[in-house]
Amino acid sequence: MMVGIAVSTNINGDNAEFLCHADETLLDVLRDRLGLMGAKEGCGTGDCGACSIILDDRLVCSCLVLGAEAEGRRIETVEGMAQGDQLHPLQQKFLEHAALQCGICTPGFLIAAKDLLAKNPDPTEEEIRFGLAGNLCRCTGYDKIVRAVQDAAGVMRGA
Amino acid sequence: MNFDPSHSKRSFSSVGTRPIRPDGVDKVTGRARYGADFNMPGQLVGRILRSPHAHAIIRKIDTSKAAQLPGVKAVLTAADLPDLTNGDAAMYDILDNCMARKKALYDGHAVAAVAAIDARTAKQALKLIEVEYELLPHVTDVDQAFAPDAPLINDTIFTTGVDPKPDRPSNVSMRSQFGHGDVDAGMARADFVVERTFKTEQTHQGYIEPHACVANVCSDGTADLWVCTQGHFVYRQHCAELLGMDASKLRVTSSEIGGGFGGKTHVWAEPVALALSRKAGRPVKLVMTRDEVFRASGPTSATSIDVKIGALKDGTIIAADATLRYSCGPYAGAWAEVGAMTAFACYKLENVRTVGYEVLVNRPKTAAYRAPSAPMAAFAVESAIDELAKKVGMDPVDFRIRNAAQEGTKASYGPVYGPIGIGPTLEAVKNHPHMKAPLGKNQGRGMACGFWFNFGGQTCTDLNIGIDGTVSLAVGTVDVGGSRASLSLVAAEELGIDYSQVRTVIADTSTLGYNDMTDGSRGTFSSSMATISAARNAIKILRERAAQMWDIPVEDVTWEKGHAVAKGETHGNLPKLSLKEIAAASGTTGGPIAGHSEIVADGAGVSFATHICDIEVDPETGATKVLRYTVVQDAGKAVHPTYVEGQYQGGAAQGIGWALNEEYIYGKDGRLQNAGFLDYRIPVCSDLPMIDTQILEIPNPNHPYGVRGVGETSIVPPLAAVANAVSNAVGVRMLHIPMSPPRILAALEA
Incomplete structure (x- = not known):
């Protein structure tokens, strides 16, 4: 029989503790054990980016990380982006530009864009396109997503 | 209806603005909350066992070991889903597709299911189910399945639409024909004729959210279903019919939907989840994996299409003829019929004929995909039209303008058009700066038109x-x-x-x-x-x-x-x-x-679009890059223009993926070889340029505000627009979609 592994981690600034199996993904832990359903499973193989999170300042697919690996780490998910009722500039610009249609990929795109802008506050269109190439969107054709990220980058730079 | 829906000219204060969406x-x-984001107390995890064989008789299923595994609460086979369809062939096909009854008809066909206390136990239980198959010869290619000596998939299928009725079964479930005039006499008068055969491969809608539902059947006969669907009332009807319930006893709630594009219009796992819940006496959550989504749900038809078009010296199309073969999976469909209706719908034609054949293959049951059947027919016709324009010596836009359908034109599929947008979209394209922009080495420009009925x-x-x-x-x-x-x-x-x-x-x-x-x-x-x-x-x-x-x-x-x-x-x-x-x-x-x-809601106005595409081909690798893309489409009246643009851009992107990358690849063993997003590659952000849009508003006379549907037409022109661009860039007519690098290299070397 499987025995649970006790894990202590930090999610969106709050300490979190959970038990998980050795082969359980971090995505399953977030969704099924911690009730954080913002990260989505689109493929389970790291190809679609819908489960993107930031783990110790690194963008990862949470379906490719084990829950046990979260021990002592810092996790950022889409649920932590807004401060109270104040949306993050990326969230606000995604709404204003209609950068989502069905919205299933949106949490992953927001996290990937946040990571991109943290590393490159003034990206070119090409840098945005390559920076977000790990996230699949089937609805928008990416046009409005790129524009929303460009616009949010300007706001975040104070431009 | 007790109100007058006809269009009246008026000014708008809210309609036409671009507020933030309420959700x-x-x-x-x-x-x-999407399909998989909902849970119920005491819920079980459902999982489906699928056939690894393309075509096989199911001799025996032994579920006893799975049922005995601790934590397994229900095991289900077709025996638990009795046939209640009362001779309704379409419903029987849905039932058989949800759970194979006598034969497994494709790689991925459901054969059994379990409900267990967790995913680990459910997966383990699937491995304990023993299925004895007797393998049969299979066929997955549309042309091979069409051939008279092909392995027979269903011996009760006799081609309909032919007189006399055939005396033996075949893989062709239906022949349909549309058109008017005398095509052979018209063709005899033509000064220029183009005749080509085109092929398109099977694609998937590729929604990012896998199918997901939570089913809860109570012992008092009432039930609830939470599900991602494009039509919860239709799902309720299908599930109730298949399970022998009153529709009113089943409440279906549609979750937020993570993309559908036609692929979430059919039940697959939902009746199975309800039957598992009924058997186990507990709620059951059933979520497909991506592998299952590719193997068992979705795909569009693969096609093979013959086109022959003749024109007079003055640029008038004098005759147009097409024969279209569409795969429909292992069950009868009506996909070629729709392709045959749409093929020449953009044009004003004296003599036109289209013949469609539905072809059964050992692949998943074909489902609707955004303007279903139209993009493939448009690829064939718009490619041939481009070639014909060159033979006549006319600009491809002018050639199309000369032959475009107008108000009062009798459509090739029968009705007479009201006010329509094909001419205006072509004029807008002719005057668009995109058409005048210079092109570099190895670059090409293509344009194409598209039509969709709307509903x-x-x-x-x-x-x-x-x-x-x-x-x-x-x-x-x-x-x-x-x-x-x-x-x-x-x-x-x-x-x-x-x-x-x-x-x-x-x-x-x-x-x-x-x-x-x-x-x-x-x-x-x-x-x-x-x-x-x-x-x-x-x-x-x-x-x-x-x-x-x-x-x-x-x-x-x-x-x-x-x-x-x-x-x-x-x-x-x-x-x-x-x-x-x-x-x-x-x-x-x-x-x-x-x-x-x-x-x-009668009177959905028909919709037309014209697209322009610039591409660059790398002659060494055969790789293609889309440099610039423009969509011009009639919306009737754009209620929220930003979301109308979004529909135009999204359809174009899907069409570009179809044109260049996406295809189901089957091995000789009849198994799908690329059931994942790594190997079935949909366009990513770095594959595409910005997609320019121009919204035209030619009011639909049958809607108070003039609205026409806008969601589907945008996927119709891209296959042809990209193909025309590639053909112009490399100087070879591209006949096979997708134009993946190996196919482009082969065309260059031929």
Whole structure:
């Protein structure tokens, strides 16, 4: 029989503790054990980016990380982006530009864009396109997503 | 219907603006609940066992070991889903597709299912189910399946639409024919003729959200189903029929939907989840893996199409002929029929004939994919038209303008067109700066046209006015891409109030009358028509209440900009009453105020688009890069222009993926080799340029605001537009979609 592994981690600034199996993904832990359903499973193989999170300042697919690996780490998910009722500039610009249609990929795109802008506050269109190439969107054709990220980058730079 | 839906010229204050969508904040904060984001107390995990064989008789299924595994609460096979379809062949096919009865008909066909306390136990249980198969010869290619000596998939299929009826079964379930005039005589008069055979491969809708549902059947016979679907009323009907339930006992709630594009219009796992729940006596959550989504759900037809078009020296198309073979999976379909209807719909033709053949193959049951069947036919026809324009010596845009259908043209599929947008989109393309931009080495430009019927269908809305004067609008068409915003705009427009005063929700099947699903680009078209009708019914009551409050005849009360206004010399000086004031008095004037509407939304205006595409081909690798892309499409009236643009861009991107990358690859063993997003590669952000859009508005005479559906037409032209661009860049006519690097290299070397 499987025995649970006790894990202590930090999610969106709050300490979190959970038990998980050795082969359980971090995505399953977030969704099924911690009730954080913002990260989505689109493929389970790291190809679609819908489960993107930031783990110790690194963008990862949470379906490719084990829950046990979260021990002592810092996790950022889409649920932590807004401060109270104040949306993050990326969230606000995604709404204003209609950068989502069905919205299933949106949490992953927001996290990937946040990571991109943290590393490159003034990206070119090409840098945005390559920076977000790990996230699949089937609805928008990416046009409005790129524009929303460009616009949010300007706001975040104070431009 | 009891209201006049005809278009009237008017100015708009809400419609045509671009507010933020009402479901937006939930979607950017991770709070929106999709199919897999719902749980119930005590729920089990459902899993489906699928055939690894393309074609096999199921000799025996032994589930005893799985049933004995601790934690397994139900094991299910076709024996648990008795045939209740009463001779309804289409429903029987759905039942058989949900759970194979006698034969497994494709790699991925469901053969058994389990419900267990967790995913680990469920997976383990699947491995303990023993299925004895007897392998049969299979066929997965549309042309091979069409051949007379092909392995037979279903011995009860005799081709319909041919006279006399064939004396032996085949893989061709239907022949259909459309057209008018004398094609052979017309072709004999032609100065120039192009004749080609084209092929397109099978693609998947590629929605990012896998199918997911939670089913809960109670011992008292009532049941609830939470599911991602494009049509919860249709799912309710199918599930109730297949499980022998009264539809009213099954409440279906549509979750937020993570993309559908036609692929979430058919039940697959839902009846299985309900049957598992019924057997286990507990709620069951069933979520497909991506592998299952590719193997078992979705795909569009693979096609092979012969086209022959003749023109006179002056550029008039004198005859057009096409034979279209569409794969439909292992069950009879009507996909080639639709392809045959759309093939030449853009043109005014004296002599035209299209013949469609539905071809059974050992692949998943074909499902609708955005303007189903039209993109492949458009690829063949628009490629041939481009080649013919060159032979005639005309510019491809001018050649199409000369032959474009107009108001009054008899369409190749039968009806006579009203006001349509094909000519205007072509004129807009002719004058677009994109057409004049210079091209570099190894670069090419292509353009192409596309058509889609659009659909109306059964629709029902409730518009409830609260006692504070704000409005709740309940609709039954699932919101796949922003329709709650557009329907709030329409309600605000008709009532004369602010957008912020309306909240639109998608009602479940127990709280609203039947609605057809969100397909055929009908969401905003049909529900806006029902919303206008419901709002007009509410305004009638609001006027009556105001008349009562003023104690004047209702004929003297009009409704203007959200207010009741008294008319005439006697009452003209009464101060107007706002909706808010009338609503606040409802307790003493007759009770709550609401407007309802139940309609068949007839008169969906047909839709046309013309696209321009620039590409660059690397002659060493065969890789293609899209450099620039422009969509011009008629929207009738764009209710929320930003989301209309989004539909144009999204369809174009899907079409580009279809044109260049996407295809189902089957091995000789009949197994799908690329059932994942790594090997079935849909376009990513770095594959595409910005996609420019131009919205034309040629009002649909059958809608009060002139609205036409906009969702589907945008995927029709891209296959041909990209193919024409590649053909122009490399100087070789491309005949096979997708134009993947190996195919382009092969074409260059041929």
